Amino acid sequence: MSFYPQSPVCRPASAVLAVAAFVLSAGAWAAEAGRVVFVSGEAGxxxxxxxxxxxxxxxxxxxxxxxxxxxxxxxxxxxxxxxPSSKARIVQYHVDTQVPENTRVKLELVTGVARAVSGEAVKKARQNFRFNTPVAAIGVRGTDFTVFTDQETSSVAVTAGAVVVSGFGGNCAPGGTGPCEHAASRELAAGQPGQMLQVRRGQTQPRLTVGGSTPNTVAPPRNDEPVAKADGVQGVPVLDPLKADLLNQSVVRQNNVPQQPEPQPLPPQIGPSTPIVEVPPELPQAQLLWGRWEAVNGKAPTLAAADTAAATPVARSGSYAIYRTPGTTFQSPEQGSIGFSLAQSEAIVRNEATSAVTMATLQNGKLNVDFGKATFATSFDLIDNQQTFALQAEGKVSRDGQLSGNSQFNKPTNMNVTGAIAGPDGSSAAYIFSSRLDPARVANGVTQWVK
Incomplete structure (x- = not known):
């Protein structure tokens, strides 16, 4: 039995004429989406x-x-x-050279692992790019990202740029075009190492995860796969000269129709190769899992019990919790300091008089840790119904990176804080906060920080 799917014996004449008309249309490239620059093993x-x-x-x-x-x-x-063991479809790859914003690109990963690096046309028409999986829609911000999916779960990791991800539901449908941007969608940027957005079937809002199986561990890249740089420019593979030439040459255009590159001798047949397997250390670095454990205002929980079953509780307050995954715990150095930036957050405000609950937002976040003094200081602005509250806290840092804030009634502290530092060299932190804003309202939320 052949590995490759079977194709129809012939195509109707009307289909041939339609393709020819498209190729000759002014201002648009032909229906060719790209060219194979490397293949190894079974691929078709x-x-x-x-x-x-x-x-x-x-x-x-x-x-x-x-x-x-x-x-x-x-x-x-x-x-x-x-x-390996992947299937993808090129649903649409229409590049309009005369009106770049009319470019339309849609890709689908049915199963397995794929990496996508945005081309020049996609960068000019990000609003018209869509990468579907069986359970989620992915949009880009000029991006290099990797996806693993099966029929129930998709995980997205970002190497350069940023993505916006949403599960299917409501106005976000598989047949749509462009990114699904709404209240339940989430963004992930390359500046958040070790993090992924994960979507499960039936869930509209993706969940931010740290650690666990990444697309690169499910199907590791070959050692010759182009390496992404901070600006998204691809490095040159080293397997053979022909592939390097093909990866770097520009598509030749005449009258807006791409021409096939000049024939070149093919390299010797490359047989099946054994992928380089990333072998994790016996004791991986522990990471933090954080989120909301209960539904609020119709929004599903973002922290699943199944994901925290093997993790150790770090903090829990109100609707939010933080866990530490198994592994080596971060150890605070004797000297030095770290300044963190606010990467992700969620907060709610409860009115105890009316039982009303509103979602709040955080801005201007700061977190500074002084290891020599074993102390930390943090602050941010909480906005609730266009009213701003300046919240801040000071506290202690333990030897294993635990953050314990002073009482909210011990000025200048005006909120309770409990959390931890984690990751290689203290690359991330997370804490839960709570504060009484006035006699009727209390705030509760979780923050995630990166260096």
Missing amino acids: TVGKPLAVGDAVQEGDELVTGKNGYVYVRTVDQGLLILR
Whole structure:
């Protein structure tokens, strides 16, 4: 039995004419989405294996076997990489060179692991880019990201730029175009190392996770996969000269129609290779899991009990909790200091007189830790119904990175704080806070910080 899906024997003449008309249309590139610049192991499209130099068209389905890798350089100089045991579809890749904002790109990862690097056209029309999985929609901010998915769960990690992710539901449907941006969608930026957004079937709001299985551990990259830099520019693979040339050459255009590169000798056949497996240390660095454990105002919990079953409680107050995953606990140094930036937060305000609950927002967050004095100071502005409250706290830092704030009635502290520092070299922190804003209202929330 062939590994590759079977294709129809013929196509109707009307379909051929439609394709020809599209290719000749002014201002638009042909339906070619990109070209294969590297393939190893079992990798193919409908009815045939893929080879270096093959064109990938709109509508094509790419499939890799258990040892298969395929790299596709898109027509706008982006990159799509499919790792072993994966299936993806090029639903649409229409680049409009005359009116860039009319560019339309839609990709689907059916199963497995894929990495997508935005091309120049996508960067100019981010509002028209969509990357679907069976359970989620992903939009970009000029981005390099990696996705793992099966039929029930999708996990997204970001290397450069940022993504906006939403589960399907409400106005966010699989058939839509562009990112799903609404109250339940969440963003993840590359400046948050070790973090992922995870979506499970039936959940509209993604959950931010730290640690656990990442797309790179599910299907590790080859050692020649291009390395992303901070500005999103791709490094040059080192496997063979032909692939390096193909990855860096520009698509030749005449009358807005891309031409096939000049024929070049193909490299010797590359047999199946054993992926380099990332072997985690026996005691991985412990990370923090944080979120809301109960539903509030119709919003589903963001912290699932299944994810914290093996974790150790760090803090719990009101609707929020923080856990530490198994592993080596961060140890505070004897000297030095760290300044953190507020990366993620959620807060609620309860009116004890009316039982009303509103979602609040946080701005201008600061967290500074002085290890020499074993102290910390933190502050932010909490906004509730256009009213701003300046909250701050001081407290102690234990040897294992625990944050214990002073009483909210011990000035200048006016909120209770409990949390921890975690990650390699203290790269992240999280704490829960609570504060009485006035005789009727109390605030409760969780914050996540990065260096």
